[in-house]
Amino acid sequence: AMAAAEGSGCCLRPFSCEQGLLSRPDGSAAFLQGDTSVLAGLYGPAEVKVSKELPDRAALEVLLRPKVGLPGVAERSREQLLRQTCEAVVLGGLHPRSAVTLVLQVLSDAGSLLSCCLNAACMGLLDAGLPLSRLFCGVTCALGPDGAIVLDPTTRQEQVSAAGGSP
Numbered sequence: 001a002m003a004a005a006e007g008s009g010c011c012l013r014p015f016s017c018e019q020g021l022l023s024r025p026d027g028s029a030a031f032l033q034g035d036t037s038v039l040a041g042l043y044g045p046a047e048v049k050v051s052k053e054l055p056d057r058a059a060l061e062v063l064l065r066p067k068v069g070l071p072g073v074a075e076r077s078r079e080q081l082l083r084q085t086c087e088a089v090v091l092g093g094l095h096p097r098s099a100v101t102l103v104l105q106v107l108s109d110a111g112s113l114l115s116c117c118l119n120a121a122c123m124g125l126l127d128a129g130l131p132l133s134r135l136f137c138g139v140t141c142a143l144g145p146d147g148a149i150v151l152d153p154t155t156r157q158e159q160v161s162a163a164g165g166s167p
Helices: 073-089 113-128 155-160
Strands: 015-019 027-033 036-046 059-065 099-108 141-143 149-151 163-165
Touching: 015 113, 027 113, 036 113, 059 073, 073 099, 073 113, 099 113
Parallel strands: 059 099
Antiparallel strands: 015 027, 027 036, 036 099, 141 149, 141 163
């Protein structure tokens, strides 16, 4: 099935991951999908500001940093999706009244950015040794102009797609 020509839409671009790249965070990972790459740094469990403290579980914060400039509406929307996904698997009840912060730095965006962020986040959580109920991964699909499903679309393929989504 993987013998199809690249760009035909039924293959994932080559991907790779490296953990433990950064010394300061409690966990880190770089995830590359084709020419899209994201670096994740995970801090915590650590002390939390009283205003953000949760009595029954760890407070999880996700920060998405674009390659250039300041985070905008698109980053805030992705941060919310990433936080909800991480909250669903992190056993935060084991670390009440603490903070866990996940920082995702976009190194390059050549399409399928959200799924690359999800994959970097999961690998960062694993590297930090946080207790998780399960693992997760992301794959982006787009609907091509001809109605065919394009797996792991590039930026160009996303732009011409009728609808994009990352289940």
